Amino acid sequence: MSSLPHRHGFRPVPSPAGSTSPEELTADELTALAERRPEALERFYDVYFTRVFGYVSRLVKDEHAAEDLTQDIFMHLHRALSSYDPRRALRPWVFTIATNKVRDYWASATFHDRSLNFADDDEDGEGRPSPRRERTSEERGPRAILAGAELETAVREAIDRLPGQLRQTLVLRYYEELAFEEIARIVGRNEVAVRKRYSRALSELRELLGEVHDLGTPQGGAG
């Protein structure tokens, strides 16, 4: 039966509450959080503020927008805690709300005003706005970026060029370390599609960063 195609499918066992890393809330803390006890709220904020702000910032670039969204997300989380089931994993729940807020932002007029480089380039026909990946003659090649700028800037710009859904998947998987199954539930797609997105994001990054993404030895020259 090991050849059956669903061995790795369906819904893996969710992360049991309280059994994750020390940075996660314990089961008792989750119960207290659902009851919105002050000490649990404080612990939750301390654990998740940095994650949520970092996640949002990586997706929206604009610092003021990231702050507005983070504030909105925490307001929303506070209200939604009344319906939070402490038996459920907390992290996917938080990132689902954060992702929905970012989506709303991407769809908003504010976003379009602020991001002239973004358009409704639907990278996989799923109806979400995503950054247009234009490669005009004026665009700097990755080698030029790497040669003339900090590595951090080069990586950030490369990730910024990814279509929104690929960027979202990459950030959730690589930087926030969520499981594919969790990401699938967050973004509302199946796990296979998420894995493909992640693979595609890495592939595009390789292309964007060229053969010189080993930044210990950046290569010069135009890209």
Added chain:
Amino acid sequence: MNFDDELPDAQPDPALRKALQHWPRPEARSDFRERLRAEFLAAPFEARASEEVAAQDLGPAPQVAPRWGEGLPVPEILTPALSPARRPWFTLVSIGAIAAAALFLFRWQSPTRWTVAASSEFTLARVDGKEFSPAQGEQLAAALKPGSVVEVEGGALDLLLDTRVALSLAAGSTLTLVAVPEPEVLASIWLDQQRGSLAVVTGPGFVDANLRILTPDGEVRVVGTRFAIEVIAGMGTCVCCAEGIVSVFDRPLTEGLVPEAAPEHKLAGGEMIFVFSDHRPRESGPAIADHLAPLESLRQVWAGAR
């Protein structure tokens, strides 16, 4: 940080991994962090929340439809302080009228017995083509009728049919509610799972009921248990039983086909069977842990119903 593509053809790329590590997590301004922290801990959102929450997506914690009987008028009029001017017969008539009205409302609402469980984490679901967000759990439940087609786009939609059965429909699944029991008329619960993954836990009200689930490859009949089904397009149907006994037939028992005419396999707790679309001999073995996993959380919905 995760870097494994987890795809068969993916090759580790240390250079890219090293490059990505050079983008540290953006830090917030300390004054913003502290200001938001103060606001969050002081819980000032409650007052303004009520104005916004109805219009916003609550993520995987959907609005829960009222429990059966909730929302009926509180019969406070049944115990009023009698006015000296009122006569006893007036009070009795009032009590009767209110009771009749309450009974009417109760029965009027009775056809809608589906609720969206609080454990749902769906992001988008469709009923007969109409889209529902997590905040519209009550409307979604009200839209469920015999013959309705339910599709889940993201997350998992957990549905309760009063206290009889709990269903968890995973993303990418399509289920038709062929028939459900009418009020006070005992009948089969008959579902048609066209695709995707379905987890089922029968509840305390399932006594004497029966459940039939058709798949493209077979049929599952249940008399009170916990089990999971996954339909894999072009391959077949996998049924995993956690508890009780499940009858699995190689073909759907439709169009007059009687159970005796189709091969039947009894599946006990901890067992799995895979029925192939091309009618190859079915395979069996131990239940798949990943398929049983949703059942553990789903069964919790009955904790308060017993």
